[in-house]
Structures are given as structure tokens and as C-alpha cells.
Amino acid sequence: MVRRRADWGSLVAAVLFLGLAVAFAVRGSGDWDFNVVWVLPVLAVGLGMAGVARALTRSRGANDRDGESASH
Numbered sequence: 001m002v003r004r005r006a007d008w009g010s011l012v013a014a015v016l017f018l019g020l021a022v023a024f025a026v027r028g029s030g031d032w033d034f035n036v037v038w039v040l041p042v043l044a045v046g047l048g049m050a051g052v053a054r055a056l057t058r059s060r061g062a063n064d065r066d067g068e069s070a071s072h
Contacts, residue, residue, distance in 0.1 A: 005057065006057075007054070007057070008053040008054065008056075008057050009050045009051065009053045009054025009055075009057065010050070010054075011053075012046065012049050012050040012053050013046070013047060013050040016042075016043070016046035016047070016049075016050065020039065020042070020043065023039075
């Protein structure tokens with residue numbers, strides 16, 4: 001069985017969108033009142049973090065593959 005690496009960028013993005021969905025669901029129920037203006041900055045920062053996580057894991061994966069091919 002082929003072992004696959006975790007896709008951290010997708011995980012960060014999924015957690016971000018789930019958090020926003022929960023925030024809107026709670027807001028819609030009337031239990032929590034928040035200003036919607038903060039959603040875009042949070043979304044931008046979260047997606048930026050997802051991009052950085054993806055870039056770091058991709059570059060590390062490329063370095064691992066180069067090291068393995070050189071030693072074999």
C-alpha cells in the first residue's frame with residue numbers, strides 16, 4: 001500500500017471554511033451577533049496560511065525526493 005503525505009494546505013483551508021460556516025450558522029440562529037466585516041480579512045489570512053503550508057510541504061517533499069533519488 002502506498003503511503004501518502006498529509007496535505008496541510010487543504011487541511012488549513014477546510015478548518016477555516018468549517019469555522020466560518022459554524023460562525024454563520026450560529027449568527028443565523030441569533031445566539032451570537034458579530035460584524036460581517038471581519039470575515040474577508042480572516043478568510044484572506046486563512047487562505048494565505050493554507051498557501052504557505054502547502055508551499056512548505058511541497059518544497060520539503062521535493063527535497064526529500066531529491067535526497068532519496070541521489071542515495072539510490
